[in-house]
Amino acid sequence: MNLFCVGLSHHTANVETRERFAGGAGAESTLREAGCAEALVLATCNRVEVYGASEKRVSTDEIAHCLMQTGEVSDPARSEGLPFYRYEAAKCVRHLFRVASGLDSMVVGETEILGQTKKAYLSARTSGAVGPCLHRLFQRAFRVAKQVRTHTEITRGSVSVGSVAVDLAQKIFGELGDCSVLVLGAGETSERTARALVSRGVSDLRVSNRSNDRGRELAQRVGGQAVQFDQWAQQCSEIDILITSTSSETPLLTPTNLEPMVANRIDRPLFIIDIAVPRDVDPAVNEMEGVYLYDIDALRSVAEQSLAVRRQQIASAEAIIAEHVADFLEKISRELSRASRITRHSPVADNSLRAS
């Protein structure tokens, strides 16, 4: 049995090329008609890959044509020159294990790909396109991904400014359900951060902007309440998180004017996310007791630290994967040869293997 993977990803194709194959997810039946005994299509925004098992070799062009028939592209001539890659046997196994573990992702260590791989597997299994070979391959891939996540720090921390801010808020306050948030300035990044906080349970969200209309619009979009801009300072004694992104040329918050605002909240921390450039908050504010100030550079630095740690973990993850590739290939070849021996004597036994 030939085990192979044919596909294109963010490594080899730009987004325009990838989106032409976005509709290829249901191509398993076409692939089986083309000679694949088993087939599974993994289509995400960053990759379109076909995992297959066949008795005879199915060429890359044939696979590409199958994808085109179900995708937007229907002209076979347009498949020429497309940056498809092909991995066979051990390389195919290793590739899938790397994909499922997030090592091949645009953001190393992201975990969404594992869910997408599981979804693709379930869909192909439901349609009957997955047989014993791909079943074992994907089950092992899920195990490997779990082991990589457990035994390395490949998924540690957040790697985007918005998610870093939310993670830090949770590290300070724990559950965010009881936290009050003030968004000062109606910028795009502050809106994204506010939305991320709302998605983690924040219900008391206030928005204040120089232009009251824009402030009200943002408040409506994120499900918060608008506050007059000349009243934002009074809010500081009540809130837990301040997201600021105004276009002020001078700092709005300094230790001198913040001190009286936080005087009566000695046991409650204040988390300030300053994403304005130039900064809205004097860096000296971070020296105040119970005040945690993160400006855009600090947030980026945390994101980069996480990314650096993830990159450091690649070698450990690769070692786990290499071990599993060797073990999987040995087991699958043993099982398949035993299955073929049984098949020669009893066709019923083959069905039981497929159902397992």
Next chain:
Amino acid sequence: MDRYLLIISTVCFLAAVLRTGIALRAGLFRPGKFNFLAIGLGFVFQTVFLSIRGHALGRCPLTNLFEVFIFLAWSVALIYMLVGPAYRLSLMGAFTAPLVVLLQGFALIAPIDVRHPIKVPANSSLEFHASVSLIAYGAFALACIAGVMYLVQERQLKTHQLRSIFYHLPPLTDLFAAITRLLWVGFILYTVGIASGFFTGRPLPRLQVVAAIAVWLLYAAILQGRYFRRMAPKRVAALCIVGFSAALTLLWGITFSAQTHSVQ
């Protein structure tokens, strides 16, 4: 023979310390079941040791500095086993195990296991006073550990340098809640311990009483500062470390200078 049980117990706690140390060094610290199991096993051996020693003495095993240290280590592990599940279990264990190793290691190495030439008669009120006070010390020890965790977390948040351990430490507010509860538990037990000391039927050495009340006042001041919101959480966390150091010094002084106090 019973010392072997203690050595095995110490090895269990040491295993938790080493595992944490290696994981932190590799930047791969992850809370897991290992620490909890190692500490749980160590606690079982401690309990068996204290039980055997207690049967041999015919009373609560608090007759010399060695036994006091072991009982204190046992109290720390006990409070950890009780409060651990409410917080990040194995992580608090990672901080608890080194303290227990230090206490037990010192007790095993130092020549302080001096047996009394005559069998000491049981005195239930004195044993109650000593054991309740030592369990209070266990709570103060855990408050101290939670204080260290708070300061580590706070420091990393302030400096924006987030190490591997940061991602496994509980949130600041949760840690502060844990510190407050442990302080209250320790304070109530310590108050009961001190009060019961006046009903032991024995004259109390003035210096020890003054020192014990000073420690009690220190913890009362911390709790008062916390209750009336006059003290920042960071200061409370730091004072938990100071308070436990003072309590430990007092314990050392009491037991070392007047070993017979808990004996007769």
